[in-house]
Amino acid sequence: MGDSSDADRIDAAASDLRAADAAVALTGAGVSAPSGVPPFRGEEGIWSEYDPDAFDVWRFRREPAAFWADWLDLRADLLDADLEPNPAYDALADLSAAGHLDALVTQNIDGLHGAAADALADRGDAASDALGESDRIIELHGNARRAVCRNCGWATSADDARERAASGDLPPNCEVCGGALKPDAVLFGEQLPRDALATARELAADSDLFLVAGSSLTVEPAASLPAEAADGGATLVVVNLDETPLDARADYVFREDVTEVLPALREAVGE
Numbered sequence: 001m002g003d004s005s006d007a008d009r010i011d012a013a014a015s016d017l018r019a020a021d022a023a024v025a026l027t028g029a030g031v032s033a034p035s036g037v038p039p040f041r042g043e044e045g046i047w048s049e050y051d052p053d054a055f056d057v058w059r060f061r062r063e064p065a066a067f068w069a070d071w072l073d074l075r076a077d078l079l080d081a082d083l084e085p086n087p088a089y090d091a092l093a094d095l096s097a098a099g100h101l102d103a104l105v106t107q108n109i110d111g112l113h114g115a116a117a118d119a120l121a122d123r124g125d126a127a128s129d130a131l132g133e134s135d136r137i138i139e140l141h142g143n144a145r146r147a148v149c150r151n152c153g154w155a156t157s158a159d160d161a162r163e164r165a166a167s168g169d170l171p172p173n174c175e176v177c178g179g180a181l182k183p184d185a186v187l188f189g190e191q192l193p194r195d196a197l198a199t200a201r202e203l204a205a206d207s208d209l210f211l212v213a214g215s216s217l218t219v220e221p222a223a224s225l226p227a228e229a230a231d232g233g234a235t236l237v238v239v240n241l242d243e244t245p246l247d248a249r250a251d252y253v254f255r256e257d258v259t260e261v262l263p264a265l266r267e268a269v270g271e
């Protein structure tokens, strides 16, 4: 972010964002990493420590109690109790509240977009009420902060499920029908939530600016969303430490830290 050409590009991207009628952001592991959420892949990733096969939907169905015992371990590593949104999340929440971003689509399951929106609301920003509507935050892979009943759809907080599991209720059961609760994150072998996926596709196709933040765009369907947006003529902005397959099609590429670029972009957009 040091040199003037970066500042110029931030200003130009901010100007496009301000002028956009339908701006959508897609976020991935790169925005959660600065909050201390470990990645799933890579040498230091979750899957280097845990066996992915222990967390697929077939094991959940076969032996939900053992699944939950392992899930509680993984979840403790994934979502530290003190987990908080970082400046990249705050900048995106602020852009949404100010009306410059119409929707946030995320590959992350840590619920940090919701936490950032809540933090903004707590500070008394009335405009942030709009972000409280669930359709503004589209969670492609679910949310590990919730648990949901597979039979009837009853949902509770993951903390509640964890407390019950810790006191011997394994698997934790639905209060309505007694069915086994499942973490509301998409497991291996499960389909992505159909509504979320359809909404994300529609938003991408209808957008005139699409901002990728902290995603290497290698996992479907996230990989194809910016391509669909670009096909429809949207301005494409990519902020990611590593190269992505969409860089060549992007109007702006910032191969830099999201916690620096996004607050700078937010500031340059103005009110």
Ligand SMILES: [Zn+2]
Pocket (backbone or CB within 6 Å): 149, 150, 151, 152, 153, 154, 174, 175, 176, 177, 178, 179
């Ligand atoms: Zn139920």
